[in-house]
Amino acid sequence: MHRSILLSLAASAAAAPLAKRSGTVYGFDVSDYQPNVNMQAAYNSGLRFVFIKATQGTDYISPSFNSQYTDATNAGFIRGGYHYADGTGDGSQEADYFLAHGGGWSDDGITLPGMLDLEADCKSVSWIQTFSDTYHSRTGVYPILYSSPSWWEQCTGNSDAFVNTNPLFMACYNSEPCTPQGDWPYYTFWQYNDDNANGGDSDQFNGDYAQLQAIARG
Incomplete structure (x- = not known):
């Protein structure tokens, strides 16, 4: 995630009060750019969740996803897959591709709902809605x-x-969260840098560990 969309963020939105939950849980996100990340070391450093790139468009599966996901599970992480939207398909097609290759969800308390990575060329509200509705109809979560x-x-x-x-x-x-976009009253996750010591990007969950588990339970 990131790269092109984040260069101007520090100046684009000032910090503002949020409807914040209690606590903060730290995590990170990784992709095939970090094929050899040590999940156990990351967990031991205090991180508790990870998002892992699974797919892109309708024609790319991360070659690192399966091993990263298994290692994250074995290390004790709450984890989930993410899909990089690139517009090679419509929203429904890309959602189906994601679901077929690691983007599913189960009510086990350790699987986060899939994440849709929106940072490449613009996607319309209709495109995003179609992806979201397709994912929800197949999994029961958005x-x-x-x-x-x-x-x-x-x-x-x-x-x-x-x-x-x-x-x-x-x-x-x-150094502080931006004002959430689109009238969301608060962010649920915040990616705040692209230089995590364990590889990938650094993230925070806006809540405590029990609330993170609740997200994983849908």
Whole structure:
């Protein structure tokens, strides 16, 4: 995740009061750019959740996903897969591809709902809605939506269409959280840098560990 969309974030949105939950849980996200991440060492360092890239578009499966996901499970992480939206298919097609290759969800307390990574070329509100509805119809939960405030404003007109259904994963490289986009009252996850000591990007969950487990239970 990240790269192109995050360069201007520090200046794009000032920190603002949030409807914040109690506590903070630290985690990270990884992709095939970090094929040899040591999940046990990451867990031992205090991280408790991880998102792992599974798919992109309708024609790419991360070659690292299966091993990373297994290692994360064995290390004790709450974990989930994510899908990088690139527009090679419509929303339904990309959701189906994600679900067929690691993006599923189960009510086991350790599997996070799949995350839709929105940072490449703009996707319309309709495209995102179709992906979200397809994922929900197949799993019973709505996917987490990842974007920066600037991407969301530019590509969706700062739509509030998902506030009541989809958790927000906000990309904001700043010392304090940005103002959540799209009228979300708070972020659920916050990606705050791309230099985690264990590899990948550094993330926070806006709540305590029990609340993180509740997200995993749907």
